[in-house]
Amino acid sequence: MRLMEKIYEMAKANKQRIVLPEGEEERTIVAAQKIYEQGLATVILIGNKERIAAKARELDADLTGIEIIDPETSENLQKYTTAFYELRKNKGMTKEKAEIIVKDPLYFGTMMVKLDDAEGMVSGAIHTTGDLLRPGLQIIKTAPGVSVVSSFFIMMVPGSTYGEEGMLLFSDCAVNPNPTAEQLASIAIATADTAKLLCKIDPKVAMLSFSTMGSAESELVTKVRTGTELAKQMRPDLAIDGELQLDAAIVKKVADLKAPDSNVAGKANVLIFPDLQSGNIGYKLVQRFAKAEAIGPICQGFAKPINDLSRGCSEEDIVNVVALTSVQAIIKKENA
């Protein structure tokens, strides 16, 4: 069974409440109907009820059975405002500012997740990644024992045998612009754990660089090398190796030549990029040139699941990310 089929089955078997703050956006409305019809999650749309109803009529979408909450008229507005103020008052938040900020759908949705009125949130069809991450980082914060929030894409490359029959995890492609060596180590460990728990694969993690095992020297390479060492020290149970060039990471013939002693080279299924320039460009190259399905960016490291979309996403992408968010929430509860 394909990974997404398994994810859909898990989501359907234990329906979670997922809030979509971009409730007035067309792809989100169509996706909400699909999610409801497939029984994947209990979707909550945030926005103005009249505007959402009018947009649904235009799109011929049926929103029967889908809850719509307008922050302006919500009975929970005061509760969320007070809780948000309490969370952020030592960072300079005032009651007046909190009243305005919490009406923002992204902050309102994040407060719903924080106060257990939803199990997860998905946004980003019209907002930038930073817009979504800021409330998440300020309100939800990192899970216990996790130092950095990061993200991953599940890349499904058609007709490819690289990784797990063409499936690979790419990280970090959306959150940390220039991670330190310590942060790279955390990102590698988090993605390996995600590969195991969510994708049910045995992770082989390549720390990518333009150098393979000392073939070049630069402070950029040193960062990746140090990150690799730290990750190995922190989690000796995981197969993590580097620094590796992309070809040495995934092509056996090249690995035999460039890194014959590596337990990861030639068979990596998790690729850790050295920074956000390479990660974001890298996933979009594979998505566009190799026509890969790019599912994500899925965030990891938050205490509760908050997930982003690319603004170029399709309705189907939203459905997929909602299903994954539900499964993240289920796994979190199981491991709590």
Ligand SMILES: CC(C)(COP(=O)(O)OP(=O)(O)OC[C@H]1O[C@@H](n2cnc3c(N)ncnc32)[C@H](O)[C@@H]1OP(=O)(O)O)[C@@H](O)C(=O)NCCC(=O)NCCS
């Ligand atoms: C992630 C991002 C939004 C953080 O924004 P920022 O304005 O730099 O945020 P700040 O540095 O003010 O930090 C806000 C809070 O988040 C925390 N934080 C920031 N990045 C974090 C991370 N990766 N993990 C955990 N916490 C983080 C800070 O410690 C701070 O906490 P506090 O306010 O409780 O003290 C920013 O790094 C960003 O825009 N990243 C790139 C996103 C992007 O454009 N991606 C490409 C397209 S997908």
Ligand SMILES: CC(=O)OP(=O)(O)O
């Ligand atoms: C993940 C990503 O690159 O998002 P966007 O295309 O919206 O910037």
